[in-house]
Amino acid sequence: MSARVPAQPLPAEHHLPASGSWTGWLRRRTEAALPPEKLMPERQPAYVSSWIYVFGVLTLAAFVVVLLSGAWLALAGPTWWHTSSVGHFVNSLHLWSVELFFFFMVIHLWGKFFLAAWRGRRALTWVLGAVAFLCSIATAFTGYLVQSNFDSQWIASEAKDGINSPGAGAFWNVLDMGQMLLWHVTLLPFGLGVLVVLHLLLVRMRGVVPPIGVDAEGFADAGQREGGAR
Amino acid sequence: MIRIASTAPASVFDLNGPGHYLHWGFVQISVANAVVILSMIVVFVLAILLPFPQGRRQ
Amino acid sequence: MTTMPSPARARADTAAATPWRGPLREYDLVKEFVVALVVVCFLTVGLAVLFSSPDEKGLTLQDWAAANPGDFVATAAGELAGTTTSAGYGPPYNANGDGQSMGPIAPQKWAGVRIPVDPANDFVVTPLTRSATDPAASLALKQWKSASADQQTTWATDYVNALGTVDNDPGKVAAGSYGPVPAMTRDLLGLAQRGVLDSDLVQSSPGFYQTDYTRPLLFLGDSGYLEDTAGAQHLQGEQWGMMNETGNYPGQAWLWLYTFWYQIPPFTTAWADNADLIIWSLMMVLSLGLVLLPFIPGLRAIPLKIPLYRVIWRQYYRTVPRRTGSGRPQA
Numbered sequence: 001m002s003a004r005v006p007a008q009p010l011p012a013e014h015h016l017p018a019s020g021s022w023t024g025w026l027r028r029r030t031e032a033a034l035p036p037e038k039l040m041p042e043r044q045p046a047y048v049s050s051w052i053y054v055f056g057v058l059t060l061a062a063f064v065v066v067l068l069s070g071a072w073l074a075l076a077g078p079t080w081w082h083t084s085s086v087g088h089f090v091n092s093l094h095l096w097s098v099e100l101f102f103f104f105m106v107i108h109l110w111g112k113f114f115l116a117a118w119r120g121r122r123a124l125t126w127v128l129g130a131v132a133f134l135c136s137i138a139t140a141f142t143g144y145l146v147q148s149n150f151d152s153q154w155i156a157s158e159a160k161d162g163i164n165s166p167g168a169g170a171f172w173n174v175l176d177m178g179q180m181l182l183w184h185v186t187l188l189p190f191g192l193g194v195l196v197v198l199h200l201l202l203v204r205m206r207g208v209v210p211p212i213g214v215d216a217e218g219f220a221d222a223g224q225r226e227g228g229a230r
Numbered sequence: 231m232i233r234i235a236s237t238a239p240a241s242v243f244d245l246n247g248p249g250h251y252l253h254w255g256f257v258q259i260s261v262a263n264a265v266v267i268l269s270m271i272v273v274f275v276l277a278i279l280l281p282f283p284q285g286r287r288q
Numbered sequence: 289m290t291t292m293p294s295p296a297r298a299r300a301d302t303a304a305a306t307p308w309r310g311p312l313r314e315y316d317l318v319k320e321f322v323v324a325l326v327v328v329c330f331l332t333v334g335l336a337v338l339f340s341s342p343d344e345k346g347l348t349l350q351d352w353a354a355a356n357p358g359d360f361v362a363t364a365a366g367e368l369a370g371t372t373t374s375a376g377y378g379p380p381y382n383a384n385g386d387g388q389s390m391g392p393i394a395p396q397k398w399a400g401v402r403i404p405v406d407p408a409n410d411f412v413v414t415p416l417t418r419s420a421t422d423p424a425a426s427l428a429l430k431q432w433k434s435a436s437a438d439q440q441t442t443w444a445t446d447y448v449n450a451l452g453t454v455d456n457d458p459g460k461v462a463a464g465s466y467g468p469v470p471a472m473t474r475d476l477l478g479l480a481q482r483g484v485l486d487s488d489l490v491q492s493s494p495g496f497y498q499t500d501y502t503r504p505l506l507f508l509g510d511s512g513y514l515e516d517t518a519g520a521q522h523l524q525g526e527q528w529g530m531m532n533e534t535g536n537y538p539g540q541a542w543l544w545l546y547t548f549w550y551q552i553p554p555f556t557t558a559w560a561d562n563a564d565l566i567i568w569s570l571m572m573v574l575s576l577g578l579v580l581l582p583f584i585p586g587l588r589a590i591p592l593k594i595p596l597y598r599v600i601w602r603q604y605y606r607t608v609p610r611r612t613g614s615g616r617p618q619a
Contacts, residue, residue, distance in 0.1 A: 032523075044315035047288055047604035051277040054324065057317075061324035065332050066573045075362055082343060092241075092336035103266065103540055107274050114596040118582035120304025130579040135541060144540075150344040151534060154518045156501075157509040158525065165565035167399030167461040170380035173504070178499025208307055211601040211608075212592070215303040218310020219611040240342035245536040249522055256551050258528050262538040278600050285313035 009091045039204050046218075047211050052115075053107035054205075062101035063196065071096040074185055079148055098140055105133060125202040132195040133197065139192055142184035144173055152177075319432055340533045344521075349489065349504060352513045353480035359561045360447060360458030360480060363511045364473040367407040370511040374407045381405040381506070388565040392563035396565070403502060408440075411507045412476055425475045428468035435467065443467035525550045 019023050033118065036125050072090045081087035109129070119128040156174045163169040173179055215221045248262040259267075353360045366372040370384065378385030378404045379396050387396030405602045413432065420426045432440065447466040454460040458470065479485045489504040508514050515524065523529040530547035533539035551554045559566050581587055591597060598605065 040317065042314065042316065043312040046311040046313045047601055048283045048315060048609075049284065049313065049603055050600045051280050051282055052274075052600055054320070055277065055283075055364040056322045057320050058328065061321065061328040062332075064325060064466060065328050068335040069332075077467050082597075088340065088343065089336060092339070094561035096339070097328065099266070099335070099452075099538060100328060101272055104272075106542065107270055107277065111600070113581075114591050114594065115516045116588065116590070116591040116597070117602060120306075121581040122304075127579055134575055134579070140540065141365075143531050145407075150517070151342070151536040153346050153508065154514065154523055156505055157453075157514060158523075158529070159258070162372070162564045162568055164380060165396050165562075166568050167395035169396075170399035170402040173380075173403055173500070173502060176500040203476055206305075208311075210304055211369050211604055212597050213300075214310075214604075214608055215311055216306035218308075218608065220608050221300065221303060226238055227513060242338045245339050247535055249532070249534070251502050251522055258522070260522065260532050260536070260539065262533070262536050263531055266538045267540050271589060274435075282603075284603075285315060285421060287311055287313050288331045 015220070027149060034201065034205055037066060039201075039215060041204075045208060045210065047214070048100075048208050052107075052111040053208075055104050055111060056106040059108050061194070062104055062192075065097040065169065066094065066101055069097055070189070078140055078146055078181060082148070094143075098143070099120060102136070102140070109133065109229070115209060116212065119205070119212075121220055122206050122209055125199060128195055128199040128202065132192060135188065135192045138186065139188040142180050142188060145180040146177060146184050148177065156180075298350065300388060308362045310407040323454045339489065339537070342537050344534045346516060347508060347514060348483070349480045349508065352511060353477055353485075355510075356513050357477055357481075358458065359450070359512050360477055361458050361473045362413055362456040364476050364505070365444055365448045365451065365469055366455070366510065367411045368413075368472070369448050370408065371448060372407060373444065374411075374506045374510050382407075387415045389564055390569065391564060394531070405503060406508060407506070407510075409487065410503055412472060415479060415485055416472060416475055418488065419479055419484060420475075424471065428475070429469040431468040432472060439467070443469045448475075460488060526556065 029174070048080075069090055073087070073094055076084070076087060081091040112126070112129070141155075141159070143154050145159075159174050160169055163172060163174060173184075213221050233249060245262070252264055254258050322532060327429065341546050359435045363372060367375055370376065374381065376385045376386040379399055382405060386394065389393075407526055413429065416425065416429055420429055435443070446464055447461070448468045450464055450466070451458065451461070458474065461470070476485070479488070480541065489507060490498045490501060491503075493500070495524070518524055518529065519527070520532045521531050523534070524559050525547075527546050528544075529541050530543045530550070530552060531541060546567070549570065550563065555563045555567060577587070
């Protein structure tokens with residue numbers, strides 16, 4: 001027997017801010033910066049109408065497939081794919097999703113560059129994206145190192161010289177499979193994930209960069225034709 | 231003689247075996263990488279040229 | 289955001305920072321993500337079914353000893369002589385070299401020896417000591433250990449040189465004073481050919497479990513075997529190898545600029561000895577330039593000089609009105 005309780009407004013004290021509350025402070029700040037309608041809007045500015053805009057979400061989707069295929073590989077350990085045909089197929093999924101990830105990410109970068117997407121307080125968005133790109137390269141590099149095959153042997157052998165020369169090799173040993181595997185499976189994907197989330201939140205907070213030479217109301221900026229990027 | 235044992239399972243196209251490379255002066259690029267890079271350029275150009283569906287404007 | 293904004297640029301930047309109040313269009317972000325995910329899944333599965341992925345089997349020391357015993361013996365003797373790459377590497381493995389530097393900047397040396405590897409002992413003497421069973425092998429080791437460092441170097445260097453004149457064939461080496469070196473390297477070859485050396489060399493730290501392959505990889509890297517195998521697959525440094533994958537698989541095209549410098553002078557000539565450090569530093573600077581692009585005058589103006597944005601936003605530009613009085617733009 002179920003009783004449907006009609007919705008009633010809560011007593012006033014349920015809405016009162018508690019003084020000195022860290023929780024309340026944090027909630028109010030995040031709500032101000034990114035209210036739900038801004039975090040998940042159902043509309044975009046009219047100028048968001050080009051296929052170049054889908055490459056960010058394609059990159060994100062590829063990242064998800066990379067993580068899922070990588071997790072599947074992790075389920076059975078780093079050498080499973082050498083002896084199992086299912087394992088080898090999952091390894092193929094992981095390799096090709098990584099190729100797609102870089103394919104879409106670089107096109108996304110080209111697009112954002114030619115749109116000068118850092119304009120209007122969006123420099124940090126660009127910075128986070130560029131750092132994520134570099135972090136992706138590092139993550140992919142450690143992935144190659146933990147294939148446990150000839151590729152890993154050669155890449156480790158060569159890369160050690162490049163990494164030893166600035167002194168980093170003393171602390172980050174590419175010949176140490178255990179260390180590289182942990183970096184590849186935990187530290188780097190986690191760091192990359194944090195960068196991606198921050199990057200996405202900033203895009204939602206600042207909005208998609210408007211066209212060059214157009215003001216916030218949508219008019220052509222009569223005072224100066226194309227600025228913000230000189 | 232240098233032989234590498236390869237555990238290649240069934241795939242429609244077997245990409246194992248001697249690689250094909252293109253040479254221009256000191257530039258050397260694998261056909262595979264060239265295909266990837268050229269595809270990226272083509273997709274980029276198409277992305278900015280192809281018309282995007284007009285949504286409902288408000 | 290600039291250090292010395294022109295009034296026009298500051299105005300345009302403020303305009304770009306102001307929340308958009310112009311025309312909107314419906315745009316379903318969640319649906320877009322789901323579609324993108326489905327598309328990527330199809331592409332990934334399709335590519336995996338069509339092309340699979342490469343898996344060239346790793347080289348073992350046993351493989352090396354079987355494929356090129358002469359190269360193995362010469363490398364082992366070189367470790368004893370201190371003439372191999374590992375032997376003279378310097379930090380982080382040992383202090384037998386200074387590593388790379390750019391003038392007074394020597395970070396490889398500053399980082400210190402934190403992964404101690406003594407090639408002569410770690411790759412040759414210790415494995416032989418652990419596995420020495422017959423009296424002749426034990427005698428050779430005793431002779432080696434009781435000799436002075438100079439004597440050891442002389443024996444080993446002479447043997448390396450002698451091998452070099454007969455194409456690394458130990459059976460053809462001219463008679464000479466090589467001490468126990470020929471016996472030791474022959475015994476090590478036997479250990480490798482029986483497959484014992486592969487697991488033995490991984491013993492980097494005491495105990496049962498091992499995950500660190502520093503020693504066997506350094507030893508293998510001193511050989512011509514690893515390098516020749518890589519060269520056959522276009523993976524060597526001067527073959528743009530950093531970008532490449534085995535077979536006909538696409539590799540890491542995004543490393544094109546990193547590997548580019550290794551192909552041209554002066555990185556291949558005057559700066560070759562320190563090329564790794566110089567190129568690494570150069571790439572760090574360029575990467576920083578990419579990250580900080582919005583703050584770099586000239587670079588950040590390229591989108592204006594090559595105005596692809598006019599193509600991308602052409603539909604919007606066709607409809608955008610000029611401001612007249614205080615009216616709102618017509619939809």
